[in-house]
Amino acid sequence: MSKKKSLQWVAWLLVLPVLLIRGFTTIYPIFVTFKNSLFNIRILKGTKEFYGLKNYINVFSDEKFLTSIEFTVLFVVCSMVFHVLLGVMLAMILNMKFKGRRFLRTIVLIPWAMPAAVTGMAAKWAFNNDYGLINDFVRRFLPDFQLNWLVNTGSARAAVIAMDLWKDLPFFAILVLSGLQFISSDIYEAAKVDGANNIQTFIRITLPLILRNVVTLCIPFTLWRLTTFDLVYSMTSGGPGEDTALIAYRITTEAFTNLNIGYSSAMAVLLFAAMAIFSVINIKVSNKVEH
Template structure:
């Protein structure tokens, strides 16, 4: 009994420093963000006064924030539709038996292994009208083609969504592929004997068996999309105007460019609650999935 208490004491003695560091780097910033969200803090003007819930009210009356929320919704929905549809198709291709299968799987994962900032900067160069790879390719067929992709609102938004999709689609597909490999080949053999073709087998067997896994993956990927920052930061800086502002980028802009600390903290807290709700939903959904 004494020995057990001694070991427990030693264990706590070793763990407490890590817990203190974790509390200082995680708990304290969260608590401080909640606190300053009730203050009007403008560093350049020397303003620091309590305003209660006014910062939260201002969020829903700020045109820039409303526009950022709108594009964030477009970004998340557009990206996730692409992830689910193209991810399942890519996973089905990678699940086929053919020579060089392992090599192809490795190559497919390469975009995901690259840092998003690197991908975004390279994409910014690729869509440049004068020396970009994409316009240069189109001009092989249409020499008079001219397109400033990041100047027009629609094309800039489309480019941001496409880059995000290209970057993370392989990872989504690999996770779906893992689900596919849990399906026994005996099920498909039985369906084939009963006269089911490939298309019918997909909709009657494959899709129902992986649908719950896709749902859980979609929740996690949606959460990552909502907090996306680096693709816009490195590729468009929110332009043209504020048309490609994501909510996470708008928070950063208010905090570090406009130095409107209290207001940015209120937006961060609001986003925190949204993410908390999605986290709870993902945990609930995870428990309902039969692996």
Template sequence: MYESKKYLTIAWLLVLPALLIRIFTTTYPIIETFRISFFDVKLMRGINQFVGFQNYINVFHDSKVLTSISFTIVFVVGSMVGHIVLGVILALILNMKLPAQKILRTIVLLPWAMPMVVIAMASKWAFNNDYGLVNNFIRWFNPSFHMDWLIHSGTARNAVIAVDLWKDLPFFAILILAGLQFISSDLYEAAKIDGAGAIRSFFKITLPLLSKNILVLSIFFTMWRITSFDIVYAMTSGGPGESTALIAYRVTTEAFTNLNTGYAASIAVVLFLVMAILSGLSMSAAKRVDY
């Protein structure tokens, strides 16, 4: 007993320096962001004045921020619906006994392995009307097709969602595939004996057993979508106008382009609180879902 306590104490002493550094590098930026959010800090003009909740009031009256919030909601919902529906379908395909199955799974993961900035910059070229791969492919079926994808707000938003989905969908599908591997084949055999077809087996066996996996994955992927920055930064720079500026990109623009750090901090705090609430609700829902 004494020896075990001794080793436990040594273990904590070894871990403590890294733990303290981690706590400091996590808590200090959060506390400092909360503090700055109550000040009007404009670096270029040398202003550092306490304004209380004025920055937070301005957030909900700023048309640019409201546009960013609206697109962030559209981006998250559209991307996650695509991830869940297409991810489950792709996982079912990868779970089939196909020739060169391992090679196929590796190829599918290639988009996820690439950095988002690289993919976003390549997509900027791919969606070009004159020489882009997307329009060239469509013109095989419709030679007169013309679309400036990143010039119009609606198509630019769809393009951003499509690129995000293309990059992270394989990873989502592979994680769903891991859940499929744990479903016993005996269940499907029993269902087949009872006369259940493939579709009925999916809705009565596969989907219920995967529900918690899908929910937990959706929580993390949603949090990543809410804080997405690099795809917009490299692909559209928030344009055309402000139509594709995600809320994380808006924070960066206010902080490092406009040098309005107090206002940027207030937007970041609002984003932090929203994510905290969503995380709490999501984890609560996950606990209520049984395997």
């Protein structure tokens, strides 16, 4: 055996434990989930009946799941639109030269550092109609203001989206800020000499140079939105009714509350497929932006 081949075998032996661990924690669960989605598994009765694609068919006739799809799409779209718009704005502010900006860059990450479950519990108190912080602030200007935020469908959904933004927007902005740091100040000086104003500088220089960074960031942030569970669980428990139950929350409820393993597995497979399709599309868009 040549020296080159022996080194290759050593390299594979060193990598093998990582591959085995990764396969056991990623590939094996995906395989088991897909397998379970083809069965009607009743844990309490100890039965396992082959269902074929019946679980998948039942998913699309389930009004609760269709409501979850509706809110998940609304949640992801609204959250990501505001993440991009407000995240870029916040990053631009943090990129300005002013006294105390290092301190501001540090404390702005505090919401992101908080566990989502803690954020949800705090939001549940803050949006309370009788003693919540939000209504208390509004009543300082509108004394007769009354709104049960987490009881009404529209306001509950808006509150969940708002808290998701409050938690993860700073992290998105910091990552955009890292892209702004690579833009040379000489480019801005040249634009200023040519007579470009702030808006023109942003549109013609800043935005094109950070666009790929922003598009790339949208991939993990969107996937995190699709798998959000703990915020909804601690804040609204999917209510009122099922109107704020995201798909990930519905999957968890079916699996661990209703013990409907086969049905929940079918929903999980569909969510996985949607995430894979989105990732491919986003990567292609990212590559087009790069070129």
